[in-house]
Amino acid sequence: MTTSTPNSSVVFWFRRDLRLADHPALLAAVDEARATGRPVVPLFVADDGLLASGGPNRQDYLVRTLGGLELALDGRLTLRRGRPEDVVPQVAAEAGAEVVVATGDCAPYGRRRDARVAAALSAAGRSLRLVGSPYAVSPGRVTTGSGDPYRVFTPFRRAWEAHGWPRPTGRPTGATWATVASDIAWGDLVRDPSAVAPVRTATGESAAAGLLDAFLGGPVATYAADRDRPDLAGTSRLSPHLRFGTIHPRQVLARVPAGPSGDVFRSELAWREFYADVLWHRPDSAWEPLAPAGRFLRWDSGPEADARFAAWAQGRTGYPLVDAGMRQLRAEGWMHNRVRMLTASFLVKDLHLDWRRGAAHFMDQLIDGDLASNNHGWQWVAGTGTDAAPFHRVFSPDRQAERFDPDGAYVARYVPEHGSSGYPAPIVDHATERVEALARWDEARAAAAGAAGPS
Template sequence: MKLNSSLVWLRRDLRVFDHVALNQALQNSARVYCVFVYDTTILDSLPRRDRRVDFIHASIAEVSAELQQLGGHLIVKHADAAAAIPALAAELGVDAVFCNHDYEPQAIARDAAVERALRADGRQFFSYKDQVIFEKSEVLSQTGGVFSVFTPYKNAWLKKLDADPSVLAPYHIEPHAARLAPPPANAPALPTLDELGFEPSNLAELKIPTGMSGAAQLFEDFLPRIAGYKDARDYPAVKGPSYLSMHFRFGTLSVRHLVRTVVDLMARGAGGEGVPVWLAELIWREFYAMILYHNPHVVGGAYKPAYDAIQWETGPEADELYAAWCEGRTGYPLVDAAMAQLNQTGYMHNRLRMVTACFLIKDLGIDWRRGEDYFALHLNDFDLASNNGGWQWASSSGCDAQPYFRIFNPVTQSEKFDSKGKFIRRYLPQLKDLTDKEIHAPWLAPRMLPLDYPEPLVMHDEARKRTLERYAVVKKTD
């Protein structure tokens, strides 16, 4: 395949290294243009202050600078991508558009529309695997079926990687950089946030590292801590996670590089128990992407259809309960501190995502889809597959071997994973004077001090009984 010119369309892959589509375009084209589209079909529904837009904006600036150093140029558009890409391809007169796969249903439909428009105009469309190690139907059961439970999927994933480690090979850009189209003499400046219709968020104040350099910085910081990841990851007051999830979401890092690094650590007997546990978390990400690809009905519906028969709480009272959960006014400190963390920073610790989701669903009886939507709007690292998978895990309606009666107790979770109340005190300073024992259930503390803190919305033991009754409709399916 030899093309005169091509256009590389960046989406969830905001980097200029180990980039499959860019590598393939450069190897097969005499001249290569690059473009990123601020897609109005996505951005127009977002609040005017959105950390994700800030993150993308900063990351795009770094991509642009990196391409310039290599002799290239980044074209930036603010438009409906489905229309803008074919139009730009025609304007530039390219032979083909190259991009990397996106597995979300809306993205698949968008890409199909773009491909149709390009082919109708006599141009080609090429898409590649880049954001995962194994995709779609690459990891199947011995009978050729799609996995529905994580552990056997993980085992098959690891076995496939062991059989073919070449999937981790990097896709080099520099050897072919001379084929990058140079910037035109009148190249416009990158659009400002204001020109895109947005205002700065508190991303800079939170000191969240952005772009390729930010991803590299976080990974280098995590590697010396990875040995302790197995235990540290569960404690929100401890610096345990990698904090790379936002970078996974926007592709400022190479998943091949990360997996290659940890596989090398394991091969050398380095990194301790934390390495395989962290690798398993990366595999969870691919598992949920595979589930979404094969089961698009999970967008808006239960993975296990029988669970759609559950009757959730509705009406004004349910709306008040939901609002209290969103605003961190449930009366359960760990839940409220976690929601405060989300609302203030756009991040929530993974253990707390499970705790807060379970509380909304199984203590308050609220439809899991309402919580999923709230997280989708507020999480910096929102990823449809992972967010949906996590919420369906919490609601027991997803692909999980645990039955419906798994119901987290928010107090015991608090006592176990924030025993000293350090995380709670950070986000709920009004509880700072309670003892380490009292802080997990303030309503049981002696009322010697006035507390600016609500009573519990529900009592967990009573809510648990209601949940078991609510789930009786699907009891036989489990």
């Protein structure tokens, strides 16, 4: 049922939870509204600060997702632009709402924003109620016996599984949706439509459910073996949906089959939760290396470094698997995990460029761009993070191609000119740069030890 501008309502503020099913915060808002005979005013705030950091692919994906959500809400989704600490209290006042309900946000910006919004609402005699999180287990909940955060993945995963999570719930029933006036249109949210990656995937809750069904109907059985093969459709492709909350990890975890492949898949979902937990405890870990030696690593800069960065970003390094990954990113706003690891390793250890530069580029381009998974994924590759791969593990682009793209099908898809005279020669020699990278790491470790002083 729908109604126009109410005198009294509950405002529900959508953020990274753009779905109706299995939504504890939305259920809480609907329950509260129904108990007092009031409607719910669903709201989305276009926060310029967040949108600017999104990049065109994520902006486009968001707009298409919001379009579907609006339809599911019988056209009743209020869209406002501005600073949330101004907009949310304003909408609450217009809608006559004492309470604004939302899902908790666990990332540093979201936590600071929510504190500002809660303070602004409170000053007006209203309140912000946060329910749940975008994770199966909210960050900060899984701790060691002594109450400390886990620094290493495997014991975290065990404790996370032991903690467990509730079964998913259905859609809210009996809700009355209402709106107040929107002040912008969907299209305004994409700053530069010409910069959006040409290949667009389907958005929304039903697209997410379809992907999960398709994955569970086939690829999950061979996931443990095929997940590293970018030439195969061996993974779920759920990451953008988990990013925008068109599916919740609970909904995925509830259907993961028993057996070795299911265990590996559950473990990958646990990496997402682990990285969110690390960021929760150490907000500085988004952009600062966690390993002391990481602070002393020497990075290249200047015009030649810039030219190498551009060749990497455009997929013109002369290393086919690296180039295929970077071109997949440009074409689709998504890249296979194996190739994310390789392209990141190449930037850091073959081109000697700061991992933060690569992380920022990925955040700009990826539809699933997520500060915790992306920046900790980069730190893992760079050997500077918590539970990181050792720095001396340097990915060889040729060896990775032999192992994970054995027939060259992935490279052929994205780098059709490979093997012809139009394809560039390698911009660096991998064997030489590997030695250079290891020398720089030794140098950084010695500097970190010196800075720590005698033990």
